[in-house]
Amino acid sequence: MLRIGFQPAFRCLARHYSTAIKDIDVAIVGAGPAGLSLAASLACHPATEHLKLMVVDGADLSQLDKWAPTSFDNRVVSLTPNTRQHLIDIGAWTHIDSLRVQDYNEMRVWDGQSNARLNFDSDDVDQDAIAYMIELKNLQRGILNRVREFPSVQIFDNSKLESIKPSRNGWPGDEWPIIHIPGHAFRARLLVGADGANSPVRHYAGIESTGWDYGMGLVASLRLEYDDLSAIAWQRFLPTGPLAMLPMPDGHASLVWSTTAANANLLKSVSDEAFIALVNAGFRLEPVDLAYLFSLTDSDQIVDEVSWRLSTVCDGLVDGTDVPLPVVHVEHKSRAGFPLKLRHADRYSAPRIALVGDAAHTTHPLAGQGLNMGQGDVQSLATVLQKAAELGQDIGSQLVLDQYWGDRYIVNNALLGVIDKLEKLYSVSAWPVVAARSWGLEILNEITPLKRFLMKQASK
Ligand SMILES: Cc1cc2nc3c(=O)[nH]c(=O)nc-3n(C[C@H](O)[C@H](O)[C@H](O)COP(=O)(O)OP(=O)(O)OC[C@H]3O[C@@H](n4cnc5c(N)ncnc54)[C@H](O)[C@@H]3O)c2cc1C
Incomplete structure (x- = not known):
C-alpha cells in the first residue's frame, strides 16, 4: 500500500x-x-x-x-x-x-474619409523593392x-x-x-x-x-480577379482601423484588416461571398456605408447591399487604378483573427x-x-x-x-x-482633424526627399 x-x-x-x-x-x-x-x-x-x-x-x-x-x-x-x-x-x-515570396515596388496609402493619398515608389530610394511578402x-x-x-x-x-x-x-x-x-x-x-x-x-x-490593446487584426488569403503584375501594396485608413491588401505571387493577396472585435467577428462568421463583398466594399465605399454593412448579420443581405452600392460607385467616383483589383476568392479556413497590442x-x-x-x-x-x-x-x-x-x-x-x-x-x-x-490619428473622424491630416498627407506626397527619408527609415 x-x-x-x-x-x-x-x-x-x-x-x-x-x-x-x-x-x-x-x-x-x-x-x-x-x-x-x-x-x-x-x-x-x-x-x-x-x-x-x-x-x-x-x-x-x-x-x-x-x-x-x-x-x-x-x-x-x-x-x-x-x-x-x-x-x-x-x-x-x-x-x-x-517562388512563394513576392516583392513590391509601389505602395498606395489613402485616407478613407478624405481620399487624400500618399504613394511610395522604390525608385525614389533606389531600392529594388519596398518590401518582400513572405509566409x-x-x-x-x-x-x-x-x-x-x-x-x-x-x-x-x-x-x-x-x-x-x-x-x-x-x-x-x-x-x-x-x-x-x-x-x-x-x-x-x-x-x-x-x-x-x-x-x-x-x-x-x-x-x-x-x-495597450488596439482591437483585432483579421487576416485571410485571397485570390484576385487576375494576376496583377504590377504587385502594389494597398492600405486604406478607415475610422475603425487600416485595411491592407498585400500582393502575393500569381494573383494571390494577403489581407490584414485591423478593426474592432465586433467587426472582426462578423468578418469571420459570414459566408465566403459576403466576406469577399465586404473586402471589396472596404476599399471602395464610404465609411458610413461600411458602418451600415457591419450592422447587418445576414450574409445574403450583405452581398445584395454591397452589390448595388458598388454598382453606383465603381462606374463613377473611383478610378479603377486607385483601388486594388477585385477579390474573387477567399481560401478555405484562411480567415483568422489576432489581438493587436x-x-x-x-x-x-x-x-x-x-x-x-x-x-x-x-x-x-x-x-x-x-x-x-x-x-x-x-x-x-x-x-x-x-x-x-x-x-x-x-x-x-x-x-x-x-x-x-x-x-x-x-x-x-x-x-x-x-x-x-x-493609428490614433487615423481613428479620429472629426473633420478638422481629417482636414489637417489630409493636407499633411498631400503635402508629404509632393515632397520626394521627405518621402525618401521616411522610406529609408522604414526599411532599416
Ligand atoms: C496580423 C499580423 C500581421 C503582421 N504583419 C507583419 C508584417 O507585415 N511585418 C512584420 O515585420 N511583422 C508583422 N507582424 C508581427 C510579426 O508576426 C511578429 O513580430 C513576429 O512573428 C514575432 O516573431 P518572434 O520570433 O519574436 O516571436 P514568435 O514568432 O511569437 O515566436 C515565439 C516562439 O516561442 C515559442 N514559445 C513561447 N513560449 C514558449 C515556452 N514556454 N516554451 C517553449 N517555447 C515557447 C513559441 O512556440 C514560438 O515558436 C504581424 C503580426 C500580426 C498579428
Whole structure:
C-alpha cells in the first residue's frame, strides 16, 4: 500500500533530480524568426562559432518539414530590404522558397474619409523593392534549415519550458539561470527570451512590459480577379482601423484588416461571398456605408447591399487604378483573427538574460514592422556578443548585455511611438482633424526627399 501510494511522487522527484544539469553558452527559448535567426547569426560568425548554442520550442518543428500547401498561408509578413539582407548575410535566404515570396515596388496609402493619398515608389530610394511578402512558415522553415547546418546548435522542439530557476552554484549576485525542459536541464551562461509576446523568460527576469490593446487584426488569403503584375501594396485608413491588401505571387493577396472585435467577428462568421463583398466594399465605399454593412448579420443581405452600392460607385467616383483589383476568392479556413497590442518591455537585459523580438515589443501591423524590429534586435545582440567574445568578455554579463539594450531600446521606442500615433490619428473622424491630416498627407506626397527619408527609415 505504502509503495503504491508514494510511487508517483517518488518517480516525479527522481526524474527531477536525476536529470544532470549541463552547461550551455547560449540557451535561446523560442524558435520563431527571432530565436532562429539569432542562433544562425551566432553560429555562422567566426567570433561566436565556438559557442555551444541551443534553441528550445514548445511546438513541433517537424510540421514545417511536412508543410506543402496548395495555396498560400494566412500568416504573411512583409520583410524590409534590411531584414532580407541580414537573412542573406547569415546564409538563411537560400533556404527560403523564393517562388512563394513576392516583392513590391509601389505602395498606395489613402485616407478613407478624405481620399487624400500618399504613394511610395522604390525608385525614389533606389531600392529594388519596398518590401518582400513572405509566409511566416516559409521564413521560419528557411531559417530552421540554415540552423540545422551547424553542429554547434542543439534544437529541442516539442519542449515546452517547464521552469527557469537561478543556479545556486554561482557567485552571489551572479546566478546562472537553469532551464528545465522535458528530460533535460541546462545551466546557461546567457538565456535569450525569443519566446513571443507572453515571454516566460521576461517573466522570470521580472521585467515589466507596458502598453495597450488596439482591437483585432483579421487576416485571410485571397485570390484576385487576375494576376496583377504590377504587385502594389494597398492600405486604406478607415475610422475603425487600416485595411491592407498585400500582393502575393500569381494573383494571390494577403489581407490584414485591423478593426474592432465586433467587426472582426462578423468578418469571420459570414459566408465566403459576403466576406469577399465586404473586402471589396472596404476599399471602395464610404465609411458610413461600411458602418451600415457591419450592422447587418445576414450574409445574403450583405452581398445584395454591397452589390448595388458598388454598382453606383465603381462606374463613377473611383478610378479603377486607385483601388486594388477585385477579390474573387477567399481560401478555405484562411480567415483568422489576432489581438493587436502595443507592448514594450522596460528593459531588454538583466543579468544573464536578453530579450529579442516580440518578447521585448509588439506593435500594430499597419507599418509591417513587428518582425523587422525583432530582426534589428537580433543583428544588434549578435554584434554585441561577437565583440564581447573577441575581447574575451563574459557574454552573459550585464555590462555586455546593456550595450544591446542601449542600442535597441530608443530606436524601437521611437518606432512604436510613431506607429501608435498614426493609428490614433487615423481613428479620429472629426473633420478638422481629417482636414489637417489630409493636407499633411498631400503635402508629404509632393515632397520626394521627405518621402525618401521616411522610406529609408522604414526599411532599416
Ligand atoms: C496580423 C499580423 C500581421 C503582421 N504583419 C507583419 C508584417 O507585415 N511585418 C512584420 O515585420 N511583422 C508583422 N507582424 C508581427 C510579426 O508576426 C511578429 O513580430 C513576429 O512573428 C514575432 O516573431 P518572434 O520570433 O519574436 O516571436 P514568435 O514568432 O511569437 O515566436 C515565439 C516562439 O516561442 C515559442 N514559445 C513561447 N513560449 C514558449 C515556452 N514556454 N516554451 C517553449 N517555447 C515557447 C513559441 O512556440 C514560438 O515558436 C504581424 C503580426 C500580426 C498579428
